[in-house]
Amino acid sequence: MPNLPSRPTSVLRVAAAAVLSVGVAASMQACATPTPEAGDSTASPTASAPATGSGATTDAPSPTASKSKDGAQTGSADPILRGERQIVLRPVASFESILAVDDKGRLNLTDGDTDKNLFVLLPAGGSKYQIRTAKAQKSGEPDCMGLRDNGSAPATVVATACDSSRAGQLFVIEKTEKKDEGRPTYTIGGEGKVYLRATDGQGLTAQRVGEGDAGEGLTFDFVDNGAAPAGPGD
Numbered sequence: 001m002p003n004l005p006s007r008p009t010s011v012l013r014v015a016a017a018a019v020l021s022v023g024v025a026a027s028m029q030a031c032a033t034p035t036p037e038a039g040d041s042t043a044s045p046t047a048s049a050p051a052t053g054s055g056a057t058t059d060a061p062s063p064t065a066s067k068s069k070d071g072a073q074t075g076s077a078d079p080i081l082r083g084e085r086q087i088v089l090r091p092v093a094s095f096e097s098i099l100a101v102d103d104k105g106r107l108n109l110t111d112g113d114t115d116k117n118l119f120v121l122l123p124a125g126g127s128k129y130q131i132r133t134a135k136a137q138k139s140g141e142p143d144c145m146g147l148r149d150n151g152s153a154p155a156t157v158v159a160t161a162c163d164s165s166r167a168g169q170l171f172v173i174e175k176t177e178k179k180d181e182g183r184p185t186y187t188i189g190g191e192g193k194v195y196l197r198a199t200d201g202q203g204l205t206a207q208r209v210g211e212g213d214a215g216e217g218l219t220f221d222f223v224d225n226g227a228a229p230a231g232p233g234d
Contacts, residue, residue, distance in 0.1 A: 076123070080222050081173070086118045086134040088223040091198035092180045093216055099204060101133065107145050107157040108203045119145075120228045121173065128170045131188075132162060134229055142231055144169050147190045147206055154205035155194055167191045176219055183221045196220070 079085050089099040097109040100117035110117065118134035120142075131145040143159035147168040150156060163169060172189040179185060188196040194206040197217040209218065 080224060081121060081123065081129075083120055083122045084228055086120055086225050086228045088117055088225055089119055089131075090221050090223055091204075091217060092178075092185055092219040092221055094198060094200075097198070097200075099198070099220075101137075101143070101159045105159045106204075107159065109198055109200075118225055120231065121222075122164075122231075124164055124170055127172050127174060129173050130162060130164055130169050131171060132231065133159065145171070147192075147194070154197075154202065154207045155190070155192075156205060157190075157196065171196075178219070180219075180221045183223070185219045185221050187218055188220060 076082055080087055091097060091099070091109070094109065096111045098111075098117055099107055099119075100110045100114045102108050102110065102116075115135065116133065120132045120134050122130040122132050122144075124130055133142045133144075135142065137143045137159065139161065142162065144162035145157050146160045146166065147155050148158045160169070168191050170191070174187050174189070176185045176187060190196065190206050193208055195209045195218055196204060197207050197209075198204045198220075199217040
């Protein structure tokens, strides 16, 4: 836990004396009120490690609305949802696993070291976002996550060239009522009313969710890993 700076205390003593004919002196003392000094910082988790409970931001951006690339006001006070931070996507139900792009180009669960586990959420209007890799890929540009239809099997999420006009790359991110280790949790929905679901048996899939669904594997938290690198056109 980082050391926090102590609050400064200043005491000003003022003595005033009036010499009277009988030689009697009087004194008085005044105390100045100290001004608290803000000082709070927490360490971000490393890019290659699964999320821990200390993923706080290192900056303090102002909570002003920003614009997405299509000019829509995002209005979010959270710098993660403004696309200003790079994050780890961590399934709440998982003990150690996080999401990363695997060697086959699929977004999936991993509990090992990788340089493909950092993402940026790009506002695309309303509650829709593109999920972009924080780092450039083999093409020299970042990739975006998109849904792949697998017929009768659940859809999967794969890395592909970013194109905000493709509905399969637009995900609806909604905050839930629960928190995980002090962080908000979210559901991530895609085209066709499917939701991203992470389970040990199937990995990460996108499935329709019916009424009465227990919600296992449907919630994620976003672990701050510092300022987002500049993307194409930034």
